[in-house]
Amino acid sequence: MLKVFITDDHELYLEGLVLLLNNQSGIEVIGSAFTGESLLSQLPNTEIDILLLDVHLPDIGEEELLKKIREIQPGLKILYLTIMRGTRYIHKLLKYDIQGYLLKNTNIAELTSALETVAGGNKFFSKEINILDTNQDFRNTVTIEDKKxxxxxxxxxxxxxxxxxxxxxxxxxxxxxxxxxxxxxxxxxxxxxxxxxxxxxxxxxxxxxxxxxx
The missing domain is CATH 1.10.10.10 (Winged helix-like DNA-binding domain superfamily/Winged helix DNA-binding domain)
Structure with a gap:
């Protein structure tokens, strides 16, 4: 059973995601948090396989949060699920050895696949991001492709x-x-x-x- 912890500051979205993932075979949401501080307070005493994390939380910056997460659980697998599309953000987060970055316009099949991929020791990024193209300049990129x-x-x-x-x-x-x-x-x-x-x-x-x- 894959143990997932979710952190997102949108209560309705978070509750729906918890219900959705708990209905998937082989996945169990073992905890959730609306803020970074709530997440950090639960980390020391919670056994987690994958942390599903939003980029922006109301009480703490993303880099500060990642630093603290790595202090508490250095090897924790982190998969971002967010609306933030700019690749400038992604490259900033990659410094902290995140395992994936998925946009919230995804479906449950892709999310499940991402969780399984990360759990297996590999990385997963939304295809729309093209994060693995090392020849691309991500310093100031707007990546919307065919999206309206x-x-x-x-x-x-x-x-x-x-x-x-x-x-x-x-x-x-x-x-x-x-x-x-x-x-x-x-x-x-x-x-x-x-x-x-x-x-x-x-x-x-x-x-x-x-x-x-x-």
Whole structure:
């Protein structure tokens, strides 16, 4: 029986994933956590084969979390399951010997296959990422391939992105969309993270490439 521990800060998604995996033959979800600190508190006393982990958690950065995980269980197999598509993120995480990276638009068959592959001592990455292409420059890559923009970004994120590209300030965007400035700042950070770019210039290039602006 493959023992899986899941950490994700979206409660409804996490509960559904636990139920789904527990219905798969040979897999048992032996624990879950909504935050990084909750995960870290359970690790010392929990026997885990694979940790299924989201990239962004509300209480701790991804690299800091990985460092602490490796201190507690150095050999733990870690498979990321996330919406974050930018390969810049993946290469940052690879420094900590992660075993795989899977996008949340996957299906149960691919997720099960990924878990079995990692459990067998091999690595598994979403085909959409092309992570094993060592000749590719991942420093500032937006990897959406044939996916539609609205499969990656929410309607609100697209609105914010469009206004950013039109040179609206955070305060102007907040007024136009009836949001707080801090909410707009959060959307901007999430856009940069999701798309794997480094700054506003990268956001504009993405918008132009995907015909969100002229």
């Amino acid at each position: 923009v609205d499969e990656i970004l929410s309607k609100r994120e697209i609105e914010v992105l469009t206004l950013i590209c039109k040179e609206y300030s955070n305060s102007d965007i907040a007024k136009k969309l009836f949001l707080s400035v801090s909410t707009v700042e959060t959307h901007r950070k999430n856009l940069i993270a999701k798309l794997g770019v480094n700054n506003t210039v990268g956001l504009v290039k993405f918008a132009l490439k995907n015909k969100l602006i002229d």
